[in-house]
């Protein structure tokens with residue numbers, strides 16, 4: 001077996017997180033290896049996977065800085081100007097619009113495969129990065145001096161720093177002995193594009209109905225990304241439904257408000273499992289992207305947090321380089337962990353709780369759901385906080401689409417609303433997670 005050194009950073013996984021992290025290190029003298037189990041063709045031209053990614057302003061800024069934004073055809077960048085959350089069968093909506101005229105939109109929607117393609121093209125032209133495709137990392141080990149990965153080819157590669165960016169089900173994080181909180185919601189998200197008769201007016205809808213959640217994310221033209229989440233048992237029937245029947249069913253779920261609706265392309269499905277690693281770093285090792293925090297897909301947080309974490313770690317590495325420090329040392333990595341944990345931990349548990357509340361169909365939960373929406377609508381500081389989180393402006397944490405929902409843990413920091421019930425006073429059992 002060959003033991004090849006010469007790399008400074010080895011990144012396992014060339015998904016959006018691994019690629020954006022590599023790109024963030026383009027202006028450093030570091031030699032980077034990205035190891036990816038998919039083929040080169042898949043990276044160059046990834047297939048459409050049904051995920052339309054709602055991006056915050058911070059992600060937009062980072063993507064612009066890194067050149068990825070300009071690689072995406074503007075026809076596929078759709079502004080979200082308004083967002084509404086509906087609860088049960090009530091027509092009462094939590095309603096957000098962009099906070100000021102200088103802000104074009106609350107956020108932007110871009111297909112995941114185009115984000116991956118854009119970052120691949122950026123990394124492919126880096127002089128200090130090499131991508132090994134059709135190669136799986138089968139083992140990883142670190143000691144005080146360096147880390148070593150074993151490839152499916154039998155080859156071993158070493159570097160002072162190893163990064164796991166190999167998805168929420170990261171095998172390499174597990175091999176490094178890093179545990180994770182994992183929550184299986186026993187639900188499935190069905191995602192697809194649908195064309196409709198009437199315009200969506202650049203408005204995103206999240207409808208927490210009883211038994212299922214339906215979200216509509218506006219794309220350019222009279223087309224939207226539709227996200228249906230329901231129990232995995234029921235999801236199979238919807239996935240296998242004949243196309244005309246499916247169209248009629250979705251049309252009915254939207255109360256015919258969009259007129260005639262028809263499927264464009266395929267239906268895709270994803271299991272709803274959320275993951276938060278117990279720690280993000282170990283000796284000469286860091287986890288990032290979904291390998292660090294894999295949010296509930298319906299929250300639309302995942303990539304926003306992934307690129308934010310990549311930026312945090314890259315900044316610490318650059319600072320270490322500028323100060324002659326070892327980039328793989330634990331004190332450098334711990335700074336990343338500390339900063340990123342601060343952003344992700346509350347958000348992860350807070351959104352899992354809120355998803356739990358909005359999918360809990362007991363009577364007290366239904367009452368609490370109504371109260372949450374009314375408080376968020378009628379109490380200006382809460383509205384402002386949510387909009388800040390939604391857009392990721394003013395240094396707030398990413399909040400993506402369930403940023404449409406009030407972020408529970410932060411409410412305690414707000415000035416007291418007169419006579420409105422404090423959310424923390426709601427019975428804990430309401431927040432039973434599914």
Ligand SMILES: Cc1cc2nc3c(=O)[nH]c(=O)nc-3n(C[C@H](O)[C@H](O)[C@H](O)COP(=O)(O)OP(=O)(O)OC[C@H]3O[C@@H](n4cnc5c(N)ncnc54)[C@H](O)[C@@H]3O)c2cc1C
Pocket residue numbers: 012013014015016017018035036037038050051052053054055112135136137138165166167168171172189191270288289290291297298299300301302303304305306400
């Ligand atoms: C339906 C849906 C909607 C979503 N909507 C949004 C949204 O609106 N906004 C948002 O911000 N996020 C959203 N997300 C989340 C977002 O898609 C993820 O957070 C993001 O793709 C994670 O990127 P990643 O690079 O960490 O992981 P992945 O995309 O999972 O990539 C991991 C890569 O590692 C490779 N790999 C795995 N194991 C190995 C190995 N052992 N060796 C080599 N390579 C390996 C894989 O082939 C893959 O290329 C959504 C997710 C879903 C499912």
